[in-house]
Amino acid sequence: MTEILNPFRIAQQQLDHAAEKLGLDDATHELLRWPMQELKVTMPVRMDDGNTRVFHGFRIQYNTARGPAKGGIRWHPDETIDTVRALAAWMTWKTSVVDIPLGGGKGGVICNPKELTDTEKERLARAYVRAVGRTLGVTKDVPAPDVYTTPQIMAWMMDEYETLTGEHHPGVITGKPIPIGGSQGRGDATARGGIYVVREAANALGIDLKDAAMTIQGFGNAGQHAARIGRDLLGMKLLAASDSKGGVYNPNGIDVEALIDHKIRTGQVSGFTDTDPITNEALLELDTAVLFPAALENVITAKNAPEIRCTILCELANGPTTPEADDILYDKNVFVLPDFLANAGGVTVSYLEQVQNTYNLYWNLEEIHWRLKDTMRNAFASVLEMSRNSVIHMRDAAYLVAVARVAEACKLRGWV
């Protein structure tokens, strides 16, 4: 049988599975299988050479029963409506599993940001807000950075939104630079949240991670911070890391700061001193305590799952594991920290950013870390409890916790 790799089909399949286990009625199940609102936009943007290029983008509000939609904006050449739908669904389960009062949404633009100058990026960011701005707002839908979008891009987007409305609305978008309403601790929040749940998982499994190996696929924002915080908080050593151009490996450990410097200077991890090259495929199969997929979807499939040899799989990326691969990992006793739990640190601090914007009062880093740790620890505990009580793996348990909360909110509102 051919494995389904369309991310939205996977998201629906995962929901179907949870709906069956929860015994959801047909209407609630159908409601939760689809985005409640989606917008497709076409944006003409003037390039630096005077020509106009036409870009296509999306913004989706998947479910808002628990609060305004929340979710990042991705700029990627392979973006599709189905990728955005799937990611918007996962945002809905993510805000629910960490129990913050928000729904799920997502946005995307089909483009290759590596081919755009800064001025072209600014014009594209502003064009996107002009196109989808009517569906955004602190009480409606609040975007954030994601793959290939940055705090600077969020700043341009917020500015465009405020220009359109003629009012200050710093809470309309999160992941902003700190001087214009960003939060302390947002930059490394996704990775930090992931490391907090890895620590909880290690405690639950009774394993010591000091000097244990970690492997990172996708040495970008989330991946680099995971390497640094994994070293600082858990004492782990970096065995291998990769990006879209290839990977590097050293069984004795890689100097994290020096590798980050090298990546910033050269734009790639390849060629880093004292390391051997390794392919992205081989990196995933290394014997390691914690494997962090931190790049794109569908990298662990039925094909390579039998070769995965980590103890804990911490999914910083969205959708890195297919359902078929999941079953194989479960049988192999790999402890999976599912994406929408493992990478919920980013949205949690985004939520804290929005709260601060609304208060117009700002917290220090210590306060943010404390609140993030508390949220991640509580989320992990509810999922672990569900997993142990129902004898199901962590992804199923996370789905049951999250979907049950969204279904309850839909019911309380009288939607179903």
Ligand code: NAD
């Ligand atoms: P990023 O753009 O900073 O980094 C992505 C990295 O992955 C880059 O180094 C890129 O070279 C690498 N990459 C791309 N294609 C690859 C491939 N085929 N093989 C190996 N590496 C590849 O993005 P990010 O913000 O670090 O996000 C990474 C993942 O984490 C995404 O799935 C994103 O949706 C998810 N995520 C990020 C955040 C956040 O706050 N940054 C929050 C939640 C989820």
